[in-house]
Amino acid sequence: MTEIIGGYFTSHVPAIGGAIAKGLQGDPYWKPFFDGFPPIQKWLNQEKPDVAVVFYNDHGLNFFLDKMPTFAVGAAHEYQSADEGWGLPVYKTFTGDPALSWHIIEALVDDEFDITTCQKMFVDHAMSIPFELAWPNVDTWPVKLVPIAINTVQHPLPSAKRCLALGRAVGRALESWDSDDKIVVMGTGGLSHQLDGARAGFINSDYDRFCLDHLVNDPEALVQDSIAGIVEKAGTQGVEILNWIAARGALGARTLTKRTENYHIPISNTAAASVVLEAV
């Protein structure tokens, strides 16, 4: 029987990739952030999941404005990293799990989520950096990947409520997946930050704390705001919390405990956080 071990949530700020490349994990600026990860690495090394189902958003690597899917599910045999234009290394290739991808796709469409399917897609820093943080110094990623991309770029974005429902539908699909696999669900991005406009540099720790406090047992609290309301509270890119909300949804109604949480301001322009919710 498929086992869902829990959820791993983290910020995916590109500068983290730069810090890893330069070996700055122990630097005073970076240490408070990287200190959040040994407990996460330990958990993953104990649990040894086979597959990661990851909710993330593309930042103009795979999707452009010519075609912008609201929800896109990867169904590829492999997913490559690529040059994003501003100096991050090209990361390791991910092995896909097309059978599980298509099972999720079938289940989602049956559930009336009219998603886009991608048999070829590049994944950007929003995928690679969370993997680098979770599994540093490996030659190949120890899990297969099912990527699920949520549009956080071009409004109208899907509502938080819809993202939670999508996640819950993915969770039901995982429940009905006939395998011996252990699955970790991931949500990447956030927390509060705004890169653009006269309000650039906006951070809202009160809202971030609210999200961190309610994620485990009251995710409904996170979906009460409109997208504009979330942007106002979290910043234009803080709206990436949608990925966390969907990932939380995929963990379903099972009992969860918060195994670890780290929150640190700032990493680059961002309030950074990492969390593990463990299924018990």
Add this chain to the structure above:
Amino acid sequence: MSAMLVSERQPIEGTTLFDGDMAQRGYALNAMCYSFNDAENREEFRRDEEAYCRKYHLTPGQRRAVADRDVLGMIAEGGNVYYLAKLAGIWGLNVQDLGAAQTGLSVDAFKAKLLSYSE
């Protein structure tokens, strides 16, 4: 919770929602920036910025904002920061530099502002 239509939305101070209007207005500029995922295109832009902007049919307003390195201007002309960041990378600017440029702060003052949220 009902959907918030564009026309009903309250403006958020200092913030542009990148919606259909902006996506239409900014298409050429964002398309140029998207091309910078490719190192050869970045090099071509560096060699002849004017010609490269013409190749992507930037509007006069977009061309002016790019020539002036005017970040708020690029956003007003429909630029989306995820794509603009690739252009900023060509100029060696990171998101703190962009933040400083948009807020009128020095880079040090902008970084200090970010740090101040941790208190």
